[in-house]
Structure formats: structure tokens, C-alpha cells
Amino acid sequence: MAKENNQAISQKPAGAMKHILSFVFMIAFTAAAFFVVISDKVPSGWVVPLLLIFAVIQVILQLFTFMHLDQKGSAFYTIFIVFGIFVAVISAVGILLM
Amino acid sequence: MGTLIVILVLVLFLAAIFTGGYNKQFQERVRKSRTWDWLTTVDHKKIGILYLMAGLVFFIIGGIEATFMRLQLFVPGNDLFVGRTFNELLTMHGTTMIFLAAMPMIFALMNAVVPLQIGARDVAFPFVNALGFWLFFSGGLLLNLSWIFGGAPDAGWTSYTGLALNQYSPGPGVDFYVLGLQIAGIGTLIGGLNFLVTVINLRAPGMTFLRLPLFTWTAFVTSGLILFAFPALTVALLMLMFDRLFGANFFDYTMGGSTVIWEHLFWIFGHPEVYIVILPAFGVMSDVISTFSKKRLFGYNSMVFATVLIGFLGFMVWVHHMFTVGLGPISNSVFAVATMAIAVPTGIKVFNWLFTMWGGEIQFKTPMLWAVGFIPTFVMGGMTGVMLALPPADFQYQDSYFVVAHFHYVLVGGTVFGLFAGIYYWWPKMFGKLLNETLGKWHFWTFLIGFHLTFFPQHFLGLFGMPRRVFTYQTNVGLEKLNELSSIGVAGMVIGTILFLINIIYTLRKGKKAKADAWELGRTLEWSIPSPPPEYNFAQTPLVRGFDALWVEKEAGNKSMTPAEPLGSIHMPSPSYIPILMSLGFFVAGFGFIVRGIPAAAIGLIIVVVSLFLRSFDYDKGYHVEPEDPEKGGKE
Ligand code: HEM
Ligand SMILES: [Cu+2]
Secondary structure (H helix, E strand, C coil): HHHHHHHHHHHHHHHHHHHHHHHHHHHHHHHHHHHHHHCCCCCCHHHHHHHHHHHHHHHHHHHHHHCCCCCCHHHHHHHHHHHHHHHHHHHHHHHHHH | HHHHHHHHHHHHHHHHHHCCCCCCHHHHHHHHHHHHHCCCCCCCCHHHHHHHHHHHHHHHHHHHHHHHHHHHHCCCCCCCCCHHHHHHHHHHHHHHHHHHHHHHHHHHHHHHHHHCCCCCCCCHHHHHHHHHHHHHHHHHHHHCCCCCCCCCCCCCHHHHHHHHCCCCCCCCCCHHHHHHHHHHHHHHHHHHHHHHHHHCCCCCCCCCCHHCCHHHHHHHHHHHHHHHHHHHHHHHHHHHHHHHHCCCCCHHHHHCCCHHHHHHHHHHHHHHHCCCCHHHHHHHHHHHHHCCCCCCCCCCCHHHHHHHHHHHHHHHHHHCCCCCHHHCCCHHHHHHHHHHHHHHHHHHHHHHHHHHHCCCCCCCCHHHHHHHHHHHHHHHHHHHHHHHHCCHHHHCCCEHHHHHHHHHHHHHEEEEEEEHHHHHEEEEEEEEEECHHHHHHHHHHHHHHHHHHHHHHHHHHCCCCCCCCCCCCCCCCCCCCHHHHHHHHHHHHHHHHHHHHHHHHHHHHHHHEECCCCCCCCCCHHHCCCCCCCCCCCCCEECCCCCCCHHHHHHHHCEEEECCCCCEEEEECCCCHHHHHHHHHHHHHHHHHCCCHHHHHHHHHHHHHHHHHHHCCCCCCCCCCCCCCCCCCCCC
């Protein structure tokens, strides 16, 4: 398996580039999240929304590049992830509102 | 400190064994022994048997606890088991039955049957499968050790934090609940994941999703429910652990916490959980009823649809356990409607079973008896469910014996009957011998009558105002007769269970040998291979040409399945001791946390990490076996 993957990547340098790029983005966003919390330049009301935004972007990047959601034949993963999000949202909204 | 030393010695002792501190011969002997074979097996058929045996043991323990409770309630003002002891019995009964009896027996059937029904040689992750079993077992053991180490949990199986926090339940009882369930829960979660991947990836050629036998479908949906529901329990238990062990205040309202959060999290898990245990029973019923009616299952597609719909809706109804919490009329109404909606797909299933039987050549073998007994019993439980789903009415029923009657009708009349049907049906496939029919029928009738005698009066006890979870009641308030009847009924279930155990022992000694197609009516793939199957299940992967794959071939006049591949050597995974080692690590860690011995907990976690490490650098690629040619010389 690992071997096949390596070949696929070496044949398509664009794929490797994408991985490296999103890896850099990951680190950048993580660092930014730390900065938002540590620094006193960011108004405190913004901290939580900013963190949430960073988190969402990171999750999406993570899913599409490293978890290969952009490839064909991922219908099952998509179904399960969407249902997972659905259940989580219902539960969270339920607990918050009630 | 004493406990710590004992644990240390135990760990050193085990380390000595695993690293060859004893001489080579000893190691060799251990490795060849049958016990070692069972402890390290990764074969889904053996793991199924382990699950079944462990589940039965816990079923008996839970049953003894229940019998004690009914003895206490036999007469008013009794003082056999009172106060805290009664609460402990009650909590351990519920927890044991749901998590340590029903769940493992469901996994037993899933392990024994699902790979065979889809034409696979094993589950997708045999190692994870073994790990799941050992984690469940060590969690269950830890929970039950509470009886000897300072008292069992006493806050109910729902462990509402108004009863479960340190100030309300002093002593280690609830800690055992928290850590025991956490460990067993990890095992269940990875077990569920395993079956999802197995069903998605390992189906034989031609086995499309709409040709899966219904038991496999329900196993699939149940695994999905496990995947989405158990994390809620994990989170809730973790928070409770922090509250009790490390002084956090998630649930302590005097410190700004909220006990309602626990209730939400518990029921977000808890309601799907009741569907996790009932759906496989539905699957068993569908297979059993169609086999013994000698008919194709009526409305297969609608059955699949109903299964998926029940699974989906199961996540949107949890608040029906919290109607009286005071969440407001809007929440209550929304969740009441959603709850009643579930009765629709359930009704679809009931009618499909009836239509399957209609006009069939019915044979009342023991599994079929359980299935036929199941239908009216379960319908009664569903009926009371819909009654409870009406919030204004639920304000009356809530926390009374009426609820107790409801959930025993669905859990015993549904899940346990389903499990018994499945055990009788697939026993020949698991063990190669048929359970005795006469004893089986006695088991069924005594259990059925005992069950109804016990739980039918409880509806009225509830309506007459007897609260649940109380250890006694007074004379002259009209509760004596019904309680007496209810306690007498237990005898029926006890006798039935004893007959079942006798049946097992009798069958293992001199039961009738089972043929490949043990009931001679087999419709699905598991009946196309010897009983018990060889370790590789299918010498050649079968080619599936329709729903009820074996029946299709039988109708076409073929004696066996058409193979989809030439005969060749088969790759098998090697046995491994790491699952049991890792579970031991979790067990030690859990015990350490409970006795507040952080060093012991650390040792346990170190064992876990070491096992993870060993596993990561384990380059064992398994081995190959040459299958026996089924045409010449092969069995059957
Ligand atoms: C038609 C389907 C069903 C409906 C409408 C329904 C509805 C309800 C409602 C409203 C309650 C809460 C009662 C109260 O506490 O006041 C309840 C409790 C319960 N139900 Fe059901 N139910 C259904 C099926 C099932 C099934 C299939 C199972 C399990 C196999 C089940 C197991 C339970 C359990 C264990 C409880 C009690 C939990 C506790 O408080 O300890 N129910 N049900
Ligand atoms: Cu429920």
C-alpha cells in the first residue's frame, strides 16, 4: 500500500506539492491560533470566533488533502462524515438551546 | 500501598513470562497449549465464542442480582437487601445486563455470522477484533471487582450526577462504573468500527448491498450507531471521572456546573444504545423467520429501509427520557413527535415478519419458537413506548414501575429473545452440534411464561403508583399481590436459564453432529460451508448470484456455491498476545485511578504504550494455509 502511494505521488509532483503546502498551512494556522490566545493585541471578544474559524479551515484542509476526501470512491467516507457532523450539531445545538 | 505492591508483583511476573525469563522449554509448552491458543486468537469464530461465553457469565451474574431484588420485593416491608445494598444490586443489574451481557452476546453473533454471511475469510481487522474483546472483558471484570473492593456503584445504570458525585455517593463504587465502562466502551467502539469496514470492504463478488442478509444489514447499522453514539458516553464518563477524581465541577451545581448536561450526554448515547441492542435482534428474527417459513423475506427492501430509518431517527429522540426535567413544552413536543415517528418503521418490520410467515411452510424448531414469541411480546413493549412518548402522560408514568415494564418488554422480549433465537439458530454453525430440541422447547416455554408473569403485573404496579428503584413498599396500599406474582415469575426465567445451561453441557458432551446446512433449510452463505467452518471459512470465495445466495443455487439445482476463484493457498493472520497485554495495561491503569494510586495508573498506561509500540514494530506478515479441496476429501 505504502509503496503504491509513493509511486502515485512521485508520478504527480503536483500532489506532493499540495501536501507540503497544506502542511505549511496547518503549521501556520496552529501558530496563529497560539498567537491569538497569547497576544494582548487581539480584542478578547474575537478570540473564540477566530479560533473557531481557524479550526474549521484546518479540518477542511485536513480532510481533503491528508484524508483524501477529494479522491474518487470516497462516497462512504463522505456519508459517514456528514452524518457524524449532523449528529454532533444536533447534540450540541440541543444541549445549548435547552 | 499494599494494592500497589500486589499490582507491581503481578506486572513483573507477567513481564517475566513475556520476555522469556523462564526457560525456553516452558515457553514452548505455553505456546503450544490450548489456553494460549484461545488467549491469543485473532480468528473471528473463536472470538465469537469468547464473547458468547463471557456474555453468558455476565448474564448469569446480572440474573442473580435481579433475583435478589425480586426476593427483597416479594413481601412488603422486607429487610433482606435494603438501602445501599439494594441500590448496588439495582445499578449493577442494569449496567451488567446492558453493557456486559447484551452487547457482548450481540458481538458474539456478529463475529460468528457476519463474515460467513458476506463470504469473507475474517473481519477486516482481526487484531482489533481481539483487542475489542479483551478490552470489553477487562472493563467488565473491573466493574464487577467493585463488589469486593469497597462497594459497587449505587447511582443507577444512568448514573445521574445528582446521585453519582463524590458528595452523594462516597466510596469508590461510581469510580468502578466510570472506569470499567470507559474501558469496555473503547472495546465496543473499535469492535463497531471493525464491522463497518468488514461489511463495506470484504463482501464476496456479487454480494451487493441489496443482497446482504438482514442480520448483516442490522449488524452494519448497529455498528454505525455504535460509532456515533459511544463517543457521547466517552465524553460524559471522562467528565464524570474528572469531577470525581480530580475535583472538577462539570456537574456540581453548587459550583456552577449542571447535572442536566450529564443527562443530555447520557441519553444522546443512551437512546441510540437501546437501538444498538434491538436492531441485531430484528436481524436475527428476519433470518430465522424466513428460514423456518421456507419463504423469501417479505418486503426485503422495506426492511432495509426501516432498519436505516430507525438508526437515523434514533439520534433525534433522546429528550423523551427527560420530559420531566423541565426543558419546556416546545422541546418536549418536538421530541415526542420524533419518538412516535420511530414506531412507524418498527411497525413496517412487524408486518413484514407476519407476511413472511403467512402461507409459509412453518417449522416450529426452537429458534422459530423464540421468533414467534418475540413478535407479540415486542409489540406490547412498543405500545407502552408510544404511551410513554406522550409528554403529558409521561409525567404520570415517569419513574414508576410502568417504565420498568416497558423497557423489560423491549429488552427481554426483544433483545434477549432475539439473542436466544440467534444462539439456537447458529449454535450448530459455531460449535458443529445441534442444541437439544426438547430441552430448547422447555427453555422457551418456562422462560416465556416466567417473563410475562414477572413483567406484566409491573405495568399495573406502575399505574397504582409504585415508584421504580425503591427497596420496599407498605402493606395495604394495593401493591402486595402484584409484587408477589412478579417475584414468582422470576422462578420461570431462572428455571428456563438453568435448562439452557444443561442443554449446553449436554450438547457439548453428546449433541447431534450438525451438517453444513444444519437445518436443511439454509438460505444464506453461512450454511454452504462445514459446521464448524475451517479456519479460513471458504476454501474458495463464493460467487453470489442473488439475494439468499445459497437458496438461489439450491433452486438452480446446484449442490454448492459456484466458486469465484481457483483453489490456492490462503493468507491467515498470526495470533497475537498484544491485545490481552494492552487490555491488562488498561485494567491496571483503571484500577490505579480507582484506588487513587497514580503510580499504579502510570504503570498501567506504560504497559499500554509499550503494547502500542510492540504492535507498531510487529513485522509478522501472517502465514499461509493450503485449503482442503471441498470436491475431494474435504469435509462435506
Ligand atoms: C416504539 C418504540 C419506543 C418508544 C416510543 C419508546 C419510548 C420510551 C420513552 C418515552 C421512555 C422514557 C420513559 C420515562 O422515563 O418516563 C423510554 C424508556 C426506556 N426505553 Fe423505550 N421506547 C421504544 C422502544 C424501546 C426499545 C426498542 C428499547 C430497547 C431495546 C427501549 C428501551 C428503553 C429503556 C431501557 C428505557 C428506560 C431507561 C431508564 O430510564 O432507565 N425502548 N422509552
Ligand atoms: Cu429512548
